[in-house]
Amino acid sequence: MSLARDGAWDLRAAREDVTSGRTPAAEFLARARAAAETPAAAATFIRRFDAAAQAVATATDAAREI
Numbered sequence: 001m002s003l004a005r006d007g008a009w010d011l012r013a014a015r016e017d018v019t020s021g022r023t024p025a026a027e028f029l030a031r032a033r034a035a036a037e038t039p040a041a042a043a044t045f046i047r048r049f050d051a052a053a054q055a056v057a058t059a060t061d062a063a064r065e066i
Helices: 007-020 027-035 050-065
Strands: none
Touching: 007 027, 007 050, 027 050
């Protein structure tokens, strides 16, 4: 699953991957963090919410395990 394709479709596909259990939310978060840390995105973010995003990804993945 590429997050660099066709915008809205990717978000729908990513949601389906997470809700179906095919891809953990933490994996998508890791990909997003990696993209945010590239030189191309160096001046893109004024503030990042990594701790909050990690908490949501962890909770989402834990809810899938129940």
